[in-house]
Amino acid sequence: MRTFRYERSSSVSGAVALLAEAPHGAFLGGGTNLVDLMKLGVAQPDLLVDVRRLVSDRVEELPGGGVRIGAGTPNSECAAHPLVRQRYPMVSQALLSGASGQLRNLATTAGNLLQRTRCPYFQDITTACNKREPGTGCSAIEGHHRDLAILGTSPECVATHPSDLAVALAALDATVRTHGPGGERVISMTELHRLPGPEPQRDTVLQHGELITAIDLPPAPFATRSHFRKVRDRASYAFALVAVAAAIDLADGVVRDVRIALGGVAHKPWRAYRAEELLRGGPADEERFRQAAEAELADARPMPGNAFKVPLARNTLVATLLDLAGGPR
Ligand SMILES: Cc1cc2nc3c(=O)[nH]c(=O)nc-3n(C[C@H](O)[C@H](O)[C@H](O)COP(=O)(O)OP(=O)(O)OC[C@H]3O[C@@H](n4cnc5c(N)ncnc54)[C@H](O)[C@@H]3O)c2cc1C
Ligand code: SF4
Numbered sequence: 001m002r003t004f005r006y007e008r009s010s011s012v013s014g015a016v017a018l019l020a021e022a023p024h025g026a027f028l029g030g031g032t033n034l035v036d037l038m039k040l041g042v043a044q045p046d047l048l049v050d051v052r053r054l055v056s057d058r059v060e061e062l063p064g065g066g067v068r069i070g071a072g073t074p075n076s077e078c079a080a081h082p083l084v085r086q087r088y089p090m091v092s093q094a095l096l097s098g099a100s101g102q103l104r105n106l107a108t109t110a111g112n113l114l115q116r117t118r119c120p121y122f123q124d125i126t127t128a129c130n131k132r133e134p135g136t137g138c139s140a141i142e143g144h145h146r147d148l149a150i151l152g153t154s155p156e157c158v159a160t161h162p163s164d165l166a167v168a169l170a171a172l173d174a175t176v177r178t179h180g181p182g183g184e185r186v187i188s189m190t191e192l193h194r195l196p197g198p199e200p201q202r203d204t205v206l207q208h209g210e211l212i213t214a215i216d217l218p219p220a221p222f223a224t225r226s227h228f229r230k231v232r233d234r235a236s237y238a239f240a241l242v243a244v245a246a247a248i249d250l251a252d253g254v255v256r257d258v259r260i261a262l263g264g265v266a267h268k269p270w271r272a273y274r275a276e277e278l279l280r281g282g283p284a285d286e287e288r289f290r291q292a293a294e295a296e297l298a299d300a301r302p303m304p305g306n307a308f309k310v311p312l313a314r315n316t317l318v319a320t321l322l323d324l325a326g327g328p329r
Contacts, residue, residue, distance in 0.1 A: 019209035029111030065219030157200030167263035180210030193268030222249035240264035
């Protein structure tokens with residue numbers, strides 16, 4: 001049995017200082033991902049600093065119309081909060097599409113964003129995996145990769161990021177507030193997660209011991225017309241094969257503004273800037289939606305086992321936009 005220390009601190013700076021002295025330590029949120037990985041032998045922290053009751057667990061209104069979600073807010077409470085449901089429905093929908101009621105009661109906002117990939121080889125310590133053990137190789141490329149990435153992959157890793165919430169937050173240009181050994185900083189949600197490149201062991205740009213304290217959603221009046229659509233193997237308790245988070249601002253059948261991010265297709269939430277650009281100022285019709293989806297997916301590099309994800313992502317994006325535009329399915 002592996003032993004580890006368990007600590008709590010009464011202050012954010014105290015928690016950060018505890019991890020600064022423990023290069024193999026980790027923060028503990030609800031533990032619904034980290035503790036599983038410890039049981040599998042994938043994560044082996046020698047210190048857990050429990051921050052679930054330390055960081056804010058509240059959703060609150062910001063001056064100017066934005067909303068702040070405390071990093072410790074349980075996923076279920078965030079999904080149910082009136083400010084989130086009314087102003088950013090896709091955030092609520094993304095949360096409710098993930099895990100189970102019991103897990104969502106325990107899981108925190110920050111922990112959700114930092115959960116690790118569900119690539120089966122990452123979770124199996126008997127196999128080669130560059131993300132778990134850099135330099136050992138990637139078992140998925142020649143192996144089982146049906147659920148894995150089609151965009152932004154590298155020869156070292158083709159994993160996908162599993163969080164549904166992260167996809168909705170990336171579409172909304174949310175920002176992540178952190179407190180680390182170097183002080184406080186604000187990171188754009190689209191910059192928080194990384195593409196794998198030659199260093200797939202690094203999921204995010206966070207430094208060791210950098211604590212997420214809150215997520216800020218900017219004011220986005222047109223996000224009331226937003227939707228999160230998730231395609232998966234079964235209707236609940238399954239990760240996304242493909243997901244689309246989209247918000248659209250329409251006037252007289254023309255797209256004034258639009259925000260789109262894709263999930264289940266890359267090592268990070270995939271913000272569809274190319275599709276957004278093509279849609280702005282154009283007609284809100286099926287043909288334009290299809291052109292935009294195809295442009296976004298033009299650089300997809302699927303593997304034999306997951307080529308189906310390219311048409312699936314295209315069709316899911318078109319269907320989501322049609323739903324939002326009130327057109328035929
Ligand atoms: C069976 C099952 C099905 C699931 N299905 C889905 C799904 O469909 N979609 C989906 O999105 N998720 C799904 N999940 C994942 C679930 O959402 C995550 O396990 C959960 O959100 C993680 O939150 P947590 O607070 O328990 O994180 P923890 O397990 O406590 O931590 C996860 C990571 O975050 C770090 N961390 C925690 N808090 C902080 C902080 N404040 N600052 C910095 N680092 C921090 C930890 O060190 C750790 O690395 C599923 C999980 C299970 C077990
Ligand atoms: S895809 Fe990434 S996580 Fe999966 S085996 Fe390859 S290196 Fe590991």
